[in-house]
Amino acid sequence: MNYENLLISIEEKIATVTINRPTKLNALNKATISDLNKAIKLLGKNDEVRVIILTGSGEKAFVAGADISEFANYTVVEGAQLAAEGQESLFDYIENLKKPVIAAVNGFALGGGLELAMACHFRVASDNAKMGLPEVTLGLIPGYGGTQRLPQLVGKGRAMEMIMTAAMISAEEAKQYGLVNHVVPQAELLEFTNGIAQKIIKNAPFAIGKAIKAINANFKDGKDGFETEIKSFGKCFGTQDFKEGTAAFLEKRKAEFTGK
Numbered sequence: 001m002n003y004e005n006l007l008i009s010i011e012e013k014i015a016t017v018t019i020n021r022p023t024k025l026n027a028l029n030k031a032t033i034s035d036l037n038k039a040i041k042l043l044g045k046n047d048e049v050r051v052i053i054l055t056g057s058g059e060k061a062f063v064a065g066a067d068i069s070e071f072a073n074y075t076v077v078e079g080a081q082l083a084a085e086g087q088e089s090l091f092d093y094i095e096n097l098k099k100p101v102i103a104a105v106n107g108f109a110l111g112g113g114l115e116l117a118m119a120c121h122f123r124v125a126s127d128n129a130k131m132g133l134p135e136v137t138l139g140l141i142p143g144y145g146g147t148q149r150l151p152q153l154v155g156k157g158r159a160m161e162m163i164m165t166a167a168m169i170s171a172e173e174a175k176q177y178g179l180v181n182h183v184v185p186q187a188e189l190l191e192f193t194n195g196i197a198q199k200i201i202k203n204a205p206f207a208i209g210k211a212i213k214a215i216n217a218n219f220k221d222g223k224d225g226f227e228t229e230i231k232s233f234g235k236c237f238g239t240q241d242f243k244e245g246t247a248a249f250l251e252k253r254k255a256e257f258t259g260k
Contacts, residue, residue, distance in 0.1 A: 001042065003035040007057070008043075013050040014197045015043045016190070018057050025064035026056040028112045037089045044097050047259065050205055051197040052097075054120060055104040056113075059186055062105045062129070063113025068138065083143035086112075091119040091145045096216060098209030100200055104193040105129045106186065110168070115144040118153060121212060123179065124193045125171040126186040131179065132168035152219050153179050204241035205259035 007018040017039055019026040026032075043049045056062040071082055094101050094116075103109075103120035109131045117123050117131075125131075133142045133150065141147060142163065151159040154177040162169065171183045184192045200208065210232035218225035236242050240260045248255035 001038065003039060005029075005032040006035045006039055008039060010046075010049060012198070013048060013201045014053060014194060015046075015049045015051070016053045016055065016194075017043070018055050019063060020057040022058045022060075024067065025061035025108060026058075026113070027064055027067045028116065029067035029070055033086055033090050037093065040090070040094060040097065040101070044099055050099065050201040050259075052099060052101045053104050053190070053193050053197060054101055054116070055190065055193075056106050059107060059126075059128070061108040061113070062103070063110075063116055064108040065111035065113055065134070079143070086144050091115060094119040095121075095145075096213075098212060099205070100197075100208060100212070102193055102197060104189050105131070105171075105180065106189055111135055111142070111146075112144050115142060115146045115149070118149040118179075119145060122181050123174075124182045124184065124189065124196070125174060125180040126189045127171050127183055128186055129171040129174070129180075129183075130168045131171075131174050132166065133163050134166040134168075136164065137166045150179075153177070202254075202257075204236075204239070204245055204255075204257045206239050206241050207236050210236060 005019060005021050007020045009016050017036070019032060021027060021032065040052065043052055071079065074082065101120045103117040103123040105117050105123055105125040107126065107129055109117050109129060111134055114131050114133055133146050135142050147163065150162065158177055169177070171180065174180045175183050182192065214225065214229040214232045217223040217228035241257045244257060245255045
């Protein structure tokens with residue numbers, strides 16, 4: 001499938017999705033959100049893909065925010081609908097995908113861009129990356145999950161400060177806060193992130209999907225994370241991957257997982 005604002009490559013079970021609006025610093029507009037929704041759904045169903053890496057084109061920006069011109073004249077109802085549809089179709093969808101999605105943050109990740117990175121399962125940043133949620137400078141608050149995911153990652157106090165001051169933080173500060181896992185030179189970002197993905201694809205896909213579900217349950221109201229873990233743990237015993245994994249361990253060989 002061809003996309004207006006995305007570039008996609010698949011190599012060795014790793015899909016790299018590049019948001020490609022360089023003249024707009026890869027800002028999220030409706031068309032890009034729609035493209036991402038369709039692409040992530042298709043890659044999620046593709047048995048030849050085990051990990052998805054999400055990044056931006058160029059060296060300046062991952063995603064420098066939302067395309068403000070699209071919603072500058074929205075009403076209260078339209079604004080709420082924008083946030084609800086975006087969260088359901090993309091941000092929440094990525095968070096709950098059973099395949100790992102890694103954000104390779106290659107520059108500015110601001111507003112909706114940082115919210116997109118936070119929806120991914122974890123983040124790797126280039127050393128020139130800058131991150132922040134500047135929505136209050138527009139008379140808004142983050143609407144794509146930023147007020148929920150940022151405190152989960154950096155703590156309530158830091159999230160309050162970042163959102164209320166609208167300040168940007170550096171990649172190193174983001175690492176200190178726990179917002180990103182690693183900081184690497186710009187030129188090494190995709191190679192480094194791909195190296196992590198290579199480690200992931202050696203492991204059992206079904207089990208990884210269940211681990212994502214169990215970890216996410218801990219952060220959701222009305223969900224008992226321990227109960228989700230217990231049920232997910234049990235379901236792993238009914239898979240071919242469990243039989244293969246245990247057999248490989250006992251036979252002192254490398255396991256060959258199929259995701260079944």
